[in-house]
Amino acid sequence: MSPPMETLDYPGEAPDGLHVAIIMDGNGRWAKARGLPRSLGHRAGVAALRRTVEGARELGVNRLTVFGFSTENWRRPREEVSELLRLLRAYFHSDLGRLEREGVRVRIVGRRTGLEPDILEMIRDAEARTASNSRFHLQVAFNYGGRADIVDAARAFAAAVERGEANAYDLDEAAFASRLSTAGSPPPDLIIRTGFERRLSNFLLWDCAYAELVFQDIYWPDYGPEQLRAAIAEYLTRERRFGGVQPHDIRAAV
Numbered sequence: 111m112s113p114p115m116e117t118l119d120y121p122g123e124a125p126d127g128l129h130v131a132i133i134m135d136g137n138g139r140w141a142k143a144r145g146l147p148r149s150l151g152h153r154a155g156v157a158a159l160r161r162t163v164e165g166a167r168e169l170g171v172n173r174l175t176v177f178g179f180s181t182e183n184w185r186r187p188r189e190e191v192s193e194l195l196r197l198l199r200a201y202f203h204s205d206l207g208r209l210e211r212e213g214v215r216v217r218i219v220g221r222r223t224g225l226e227p228d229i230l231e232m233i234r235d236a237e238a239r240t241a242s243n244s245r246f247h248l249q250v251a252f253n254y255g256g257r258a259d260i261v262d263a264a265r266a267f268a269a270a271v272e273r274g275e276a277n278a279y280d281l282d283e284a285a286f287a288s289r290l291s292t293a294g295s296p297p298p299d300l301i302i303r304t305g306f307e308r309r310l311s312n313f314l315l316w317d318c319a320y321a322e323l324v325f326q327d328i329y330w331p332d333y334g335p336e337q338l339r340a341a342i343a344e345y346l347t348r349e350r351r352f353g354g355v356q357p358h359d360i361r362a363a364v
């Protein structure tokens with residue numbers, strides 16, 4: 111029987127490496143546990159990000175997507191939002207040159223509308239400067255929300271229909287995915303969340319369809335290559351079927 115859906119294309123992990131996505135959670139609680147202001151937790155979180163990016167390639171990862179700031183994080187107190195934006199600017203300012211030299215392609219995923227002009231400029235600059243790199247892909251989800259991304263993609267398709275460039279039946283999974291801010295990236299193989307919560311908090315809602323989920327009970331500022339290694343070891347015990355069956359199951363069934 112032929113498949114009822116137009117797309118059944120879930121190729122699994124890329125031969126050149128894993129795509130790992132991380133919900134870096136727990137900065138505030140890490141700081142609170144030490145009697146420190148939340149801002150110091152976020153600073154320690156940037157150091158953890160640096161360590162993790164550095165260790166990722168050796169662990170067979172070739173693409174890392176990190177959740178830096180969600181569309182809902184604007185609800186936080188103004189001072190905290192300012193501190194997070196300051197840290198984002200500082201991270202690109204201090205690390206972009208090195209990332210560029212090391213062959214890292216940087217991409218920022220998320221909603222661009224409404225962002226301050228200097229942030230937009232910084233994003234464009236980071237992407238342009240690293241555009242020809244392909245050794246490692248670092249995707250920073252900033253002003254990212256899975257629902258917002260889906261709505262924006264739907265809007266972009268509707269606009270194409272309005273312009274007479276497409277009709278409703280041109281929309282399939284690939285056409286839809288090509289309008290997400292994550293377009294062009296393979297979906298994550300593994301999504302990690304630190305910080306003791308078991309939820310996605312609006313991360314990669316479309317892209318996570320067949321990702322393996324690993325929750326690690328550690329605050330993000332304590333994270334590094336060792337913890338990433340443990341998460342990947344757990345991932346490697348999983349059997350990914352993408353809705354199908356494994357070859358040995360087929361043998362057992364006949």
Ligand code: IPE
Pocket residue numbers: 134135136137138139140155178179183194305330
């Ligand atoms: C994650 O840590 C960082 C961001 C959301 C930017 P949190 O700030 O959410 O820390 P907790 O969850 O309050 O401990």
Ligand code: IPE
Pocket residue numbers: 133134135136177178179180183307309311
């Ligand atoms: C998710 O963490 C967002 C980031 C890590 C950037 P949150 O701390 O915002 O999520 P909730 O509020 O616990 O769901």
Ligand code: MG
Pocket residue numbers: 135136137305
């Ligand atoms: Mg949190």
